[in-house]
Amino acid sequence: MGIKTEAFNEYREKMNDRLLSAENNKIIKRIFNVDTNTYLEGELTVKTKEMLGLVASMVLRCDDCIKYHLIKCHENGVSEAELMEVIGIANLVGGTIVIPHTRRAIEFWDDLKS
Amino acid sequence: MGIKTEAFNEYREKMNDRLLSAENNKIIKRIFNVDTNTYLEGELTVKTKEMLGLVASMVLRCDDCIKYHLIKCHENGVSEAELMEVIGIANLVGGTIVIPHTRRAIEFWDDLKS
Amino acid sequence: MGIKTEAFNEYREKMNDRLLSAENNKIIKRIFNVDTNTYLEGELTVKTKEMLGLVASMVLRCDDCIKYHLIKCHENGVSEAELMEVIGIANLVGGTIVIPHTRRAIEFWDDLKS
Amino acid sequence: MGIKTEAFNEYREKMNDRLLSAENNKIIKRIFNVDTNTYLEGELTVKTKEMLGLVASMVLRCDDCIKYHLIKCHENGVSEAELMEVIGIANLVGGTIVIPHTRRAIEFWDDLKS
Amino acid sequence: MGIKTEAFNEYREKMNDRLLSAENNKIIKRIFNVDTNTYLEGELTVKTKEMLGLVASMVLRCDDCIKYHLIKCHENGVSEAELMEVIGIANLVGGTIVIPHTRRAIEFWDDLKS
Amino acid sequence: MGIKTEAFNEYREKMNDRLLSAENNKIIKRIFNVDTNTYLEGELTVKTKEMLGLVASMVLRCDDCIKYHLIKCHENGVSEAELMEVIGIANLVGGTIVIPHTRRAIEFWDDLKS
Numbered sequence: 001m002g003i004k005t006e007a008f009n010e011y012r013e014k015m016n017d018r019l020l021s022a023e024n025n026k027i028i029k030r031i032f033n034v035d036t037n038t039y040l041e042g043e044l045t046v047k048t049k050e051m052l053g054l055v056a057s058m059v060l061r062c063d064d065c066i067k068y069h070l071i072k073c074h075e076n077g078v079s080e081a082e083l084m085e086v087i088g089i090a091n092l093v094g095g096t097i098v099i100p101h102t103r104r105a106i107e108f109w110d111d112l113k114s
Numbered sequence: 115m116g117i118k119t120e121a122f123n124e125y126r127e128k129m130n131d132r133l134l135s136a137e138n139n140k141i142i143k144r145i146f147n148v149d150t151n152t153y154l155e156g157e158l159t160v161k162t163k164e165m166l167g168l169v170a171s172m173v174l175r176c177d178d179c180i181k182y183h184l185i186k187c188h189e190n191g192v193s194e195a196e197l198m199e200v201i202g203i204a205n206l207v208g209g210t211i212v213i214p215h216t217r218r219a220i221e222f223w224d225d226l227k228s
Numbered sequence: 229m230g231i232k233t234e235a236f237n238e239y240r241e242k243m244n245d246r247l248l249s250a251e252n253n254k255i256i257k258r259i260f261n262v263d264t265n266t267y268l269e270g271e272l273t274v275k276t277k278e279m280l281g282l283v284a285s286m287v288l289r290c291d292d293c294i295k296y297h298l299i300k301c302h303e304n305g306v307s308e309a310e311l312m313e314v315i316g317i318a319n320l321v322g323g324t325i326v327i328p329h330t331r332r333a334i335e336f337w338d339d340l341k342s
Numbered sequence: 343m344g345i346k347t348e349a350f351n352e353y354r355e356k357m358n359d360r361l362l363s364a365e366n367n368k369i370i371k372r373i374f375n376v377d378t379n380t381y382l383e384g385e386l387t388v389k390t391k392e393m394l395g396l397v398a399s400m401v402l403r404c405d406d407c408i409k410y411h412l413i414k415c416h417e418n419g420v421s422e423a424e425l426m427e428v429i430g431i432a433n434l435v436g437g438t439i440v441i442p443h444t445r446r447a448i449e450f451w452d453d454l455k456s
Numbered sequence: 457m458g459i460k461t462e463a464f465n466e467y468r469e470k471m472n473d474r475l476l477s478a479e480n481n482k483i484i485k486r487i488f489n490v491d492t493n494t495y496l497e498g499e500l501t502v503k504t505k506e507m508l509g510l511v512a513s514m515v516l517r518c519d520d521c522i523k524y525h526l527i528k529c530h531e532n533g534v535s536e537a538e539l540m541e542v543i544g545i546a547n548l549v550g551g552t553i554v555i556p557h558t559r560r561a562i563e564f565w566d567d568l569k570s
Numbered sequence: 571m572g573i574k575t576e577a578f579n580e581y582r583e584k585m586n587d588r589l590l591s592a593e594n595n596k597i598i599k600r601i602f603n604v605d606t607n608t609y610l611e612g613e614l615t616v617k618t619k620e621m622l623g624l625v626a627s628m629v630l631r632c633d634d635c636i637k638y639h640l641i642k643c644h645e646n647g648v649s650e651a652e653l654m655e656v657i658g659i660a661n662l663v664g665g666t667i668v669i670p671h672t673r674r675a676i677e678f679w680d681d682l683k684s
Binding site: 289308309312313315316317319320324325327328330331332334335338 | 353354357358360361364365366367368369370373377399402404405406407
């Protein structure tokens, strides 16, 4: 795990804690809860679900969501050859506006594997 | 295959033919060509790729793209229980604005299986 | 309540029932549940929340979501003069691509009041 | 001008009139006014501006906006060969989710020229 | 007002000045002008309008727009409990891709109140 | 060419190389290839095509895509007065959420001309 991955995890955790300790945070708490449940093993494997989460994050162009699912894809055994096919679909469906996010994604992928 | 699926396929084919017979259609032709190649069996199965195409289409809220990938998912053996997990991820990541597209998706799913 | 409002409500209910009776529908059910809770009276009134839901639906250009929140806005006493200010913000923030949705919104507004 | 073009123009005009006669319509009126001014001859020709409006409408996937700018492109002498290059850029930048809108665009283009 | 808020205000002002001193800036000037008018007290209070602007900015995932409306919400007396309900609607309607923007929003909220 | 332009070009080139040397990069390679072909002189001039690419990037709010097309627009003789008309269309069609991207665009424009 490289420096960028650590920084990402740290900030993410700190601000999630802040959000979950806000008063009147009922809805956010429940959304976080559904979020956790959605990616659990089910009919589809966690690996497949994380690739689904990744491609959705890429076409919606959310860098932090991409980073999170890259970490999870890596943890669940997605290879670089498989990642490149997810990336291919994202760039085809979402268009060339996804390319800058792809550049940052592959940079983060290298960091998290380091 | 129901009436809606037939109508969808027919219109899609007719207008694709029209586009591919337009003068100066080089770029569109090449994009169509990359499109075909992207969903071929590779490191990932066609089934997985079609689910990736579906979730991308759902979060980007493109009804016709959803229909196309539903047909392909069905052809490649995606079950309703698996479909519901793809739908779950799409609605979680993309938010409740995906719900109306989900209603139309499940209606089309029922039609194409009929 | 006009013909369009009735047709909208009927289709929405029918397909929601279909979705909620699908096997493996846990995530969709929970999202629907959070959805209901989010718009309940809280620190903000239901009226304010429905205007927030409306403006979000307009800038994201989801016609069915717009229709739903128009019904709720009307039920909760939003006047046409107030509606026009929500519409103004949506068209300013979201740009002129919101105009076609605004045309359909005002048509539906007239229908639901009829 | 074909049947679809007429129907489009008629509905657009009717609902614009409705919007502009709503009470408290100040903001919508001003946005409509800026809209008109933006596409006037300036440093760039009306033809170029309408192609810019078209490509923006395509990547944002607004069918009615696409129809409007197709009419204006046609009026200002955009040829089919030129249109196909605008379409190429839209599908490249915006991705394959633009394809269904492209199918409807070329169908409308044929209608408006008929 | 914290360091981040100051930096945000300073950059925003500097670049707005640059834009408004560009030659041929007629359209941008008018859009800025409509922008100012849209959020003035009307049928709805400034507070309500700023919450509408905030939720629109959140679902469209524009960090700088979010920051601007957070400043205005704070100035107009939106409490943290109210803010959390706006945030709840934004994350529900816009989906979990809004979460990273929510983390940055709450961080900025803490900064501007400091 | 200023510091920001250099940094942008350097990072872009480095990460494009990384992507194009990934295993299983067939789809990305082909998309990059179509990308190059799309902006070549054709029925429309390169200058017009780059303005089309710019307005598409602006309404889709992709800062790196905007930077790339600003460089190309500058190379192909787009004047500031012309640029301001492209910017006007982007902000009108895409709404005020485009303004923060416009501020960064004009800052980059000044940098690349320096």
